[in-house]
Amino acid sequence: MTEEINWRTQELSLDEVLQKYPDVPRIWALKVDVQRRGVVYTQAAKDMINPAIHQVNTGTIALFRTTQDYTPESLIMRDGSYLITNFDLNKNKAFREPYVVDAIDGHIYIMDQGKVLEEVWYWEKPEFYDKTASNGEPFNKYIQARPQRIDINLNQYCHFWDKPGEGCKYCPMTPCFKMRHQTEEREETKYIAEAVREALKQEGRFSAILVTGGSILSGEHLFDDELDAYIDLLQAILGDFQVERVPSQLISSAFDERQLERLYRETKLMTYTTDIEVLNKEKFEWICPGKAHHVGYEEWKRRLFAAVDVFGRGNVTSGVVLGTELASPNGFASEDEAYRHVIEEAEDIISHGIPLAANVWRTAPGAIFQNQKNPSLEYFIKTYREFDRLAHHYGVNPYTDDYRRCGAHPGMDLLRI
Numbered sequence: 180m181t182e183e184i185n186w187r188t189q190e191l192s193l194d195e196v197l198q199k200y201p202d203v204p205r206i207w208a209l210k211v212d213v214q215r216r217g218v219v220y221t222q223a224a225k226d227m228i229n230p231a232i233h234q235v236n237t238g239t240i241a242l243f244r245t246t247q248d249y250t251p252e253s254l255i256m257r258d259g260s261y262l263i264t265n266f267d268l269n270k271n272k273a274f275r276e277p278y279v280v281d282a283i284d285g286h287i288y289i290m291d292q293g294k295v296l297e298e299v300w301y302w303e304k305p306e307f308y309d310k311t312a313s314n315g316e317p318f319n320k321y322i323q324a325r326p327q328r329i330d331i332n333l334n335q336y337c338h339f340w341d342k343p344g345e346g347c348k349y350c351p352m353t354p355c356f357k358m359r360h361q362t363e364e365r366e367e368t369k370y371i372a373e374a375v376r377e378a379l380k381q382e383g384r385f386s387a388i389l390v391t392g393g394s395i396l397s398g399e400h401l402f403d404d405e406l407d408a409y410i411d412l413l414q415a416i417l418g419d420f421q422v423e424r425v426p427s428q429l430i431s432s433a434f435d436e437r438q439l440e441r442l443y444r445e446t447k448l449m450t451y452t453t454d455i456e457v458l459n460k461e462k463f464e465w466i467c468p469g470k471a472h473h474v475g476y477e478e479w480k481r482r483l484f485a486a487v488d489v490f491g492r493g494n495v496t497s498g499v500v501l502g503t504e505l506a507s508p509n510g511f512a513s514e515d516e517a518y519r520h521v522i523e524e525a526e527d528i529i530s531h532g533i534p535l536a537a538n539v540w541r542t543a544p545g546a547i548f549q550n551q552k553n554p555s556l557e558y559f560i561k562t563y564r565e566f567d568r569l570a571h572h573y574g575v576n577p578y579t580d581d582y583r584r585c586g587a588h589p590g591m592d593l594l595r596i
């Protein structure tokens with residue numbers, strides 16, 4: 180049961196949005212809408228999971244989940260792009276019905292109101308998921324996988340939450356950490372490195388490594404301990420490669436010039452990301468109070484621009500949780516107003532050679548914004564379309580953060596067209 184039974188009459192449907200923006204691919208617009216509304220799996224769809232072949236949620240570390248259902252990790256579409264669905268849905272407070280994944284005659288489809296929309300496939304499990312580290316623990320306790328990428332979440336707790344009220348309001352990571360009664364913030368580097376070595380034995384599977392984690396504020400200077408932890412890990416997993424730079428991405432706090440220089444000099448990291456999250460100073464200060472208090476919006480941006488001087492144009496990206504700028508009560512009053520402000524800021528950032536990796540904001544259980552309503556499909560399509568125009572205009576195209584390797588920010592998919 181949805182909170183708003185008439186929601187379909189209050190916003191443009193997928194078909195109506197496509198009529199209004201005929202230049203965007205239908206399969207891509209559906210992907211954006213699935214990210215926005217979420218999916219549920221029928222029993223027939225769950226019966227199509229073969230745990231010997233497919234990657235399932237059960238048994239893996241799920242940073243952004245409070246529950247573990249027996250469902251596929253995520254989906255792959257017929258254009259080869261990914262549909263990330265491994266997040267919790269706030270089913271009791273959903274404002275719109277999620278899409279349905281169902282199985283018909285041995286094929287799996289995304290459906291809405293009983294209508295077949297797209298055939299999809301489940302992600303195949305990498306070989307290391309069935310193996311164990313030298314301490315007997317399963318490797319996928321230490322690292323996880325997307326179809327072409329190894330994922331490492333180093334710190335599973337974010338210290339912006341140390342002070343009540345300073346965590347990012349849309350983020351479920353630390354609330355989920357607490358709800359799981361987890362006590363250890365991170366796994367040992369030794370076992371993570373063992374897992375990466377094992378994963379890379381599978382020929383042709385992985386083309387990049389992602390390292391990320393919650394912020395660590397401590398150290399002689401802000402984020403110094405976080406930097407040390409990442410350098411230690413990156414040296415352990417990338418050090419053996421006989422190349423100058425390994426296809427890899429770090430998503431971390433906004434390091435200053437001295438920290439960025441160290442990161443570049445002391446590791447073989449190829450690309451760097453620090454997330455501005457909200458494309459407006461005033462809304463950022465309300466939504467990400469910890470980041471605003473310890474660093475500030477303008478300084479976060481300045482450090483982002485400084486990173487381009489260190490890592491090079493196209494090797495720096497910034498994440499955005501698109502749509503949070505419309506959260507209530509302090510968000511923009513209308514989608515038109517939000518669009519104008521967001522595009523102005525986006526152009527400033529993209530013009531510095533930094534593509535925006537913008538996720539579709541969905542309301543995650545555990546997050547402070549868990550009971551909010553995210554924007555219309557038209558808002559996301561219109562905004563992504565303009566981000567893409569700006570990225571083409573300024574000639575920015577990320578390598579390790581594109582549709583093949585990440586897949587979590589649909590706007591990036593348009594860059595291949």
Ligand code: SF4
Pocket residue numbers: 337338339346347350351352353392393394467
């Ligand atoms: S910095 Fe914000 S978005 Fe990132 S982990 Fe911490 S609370 Fe979540």
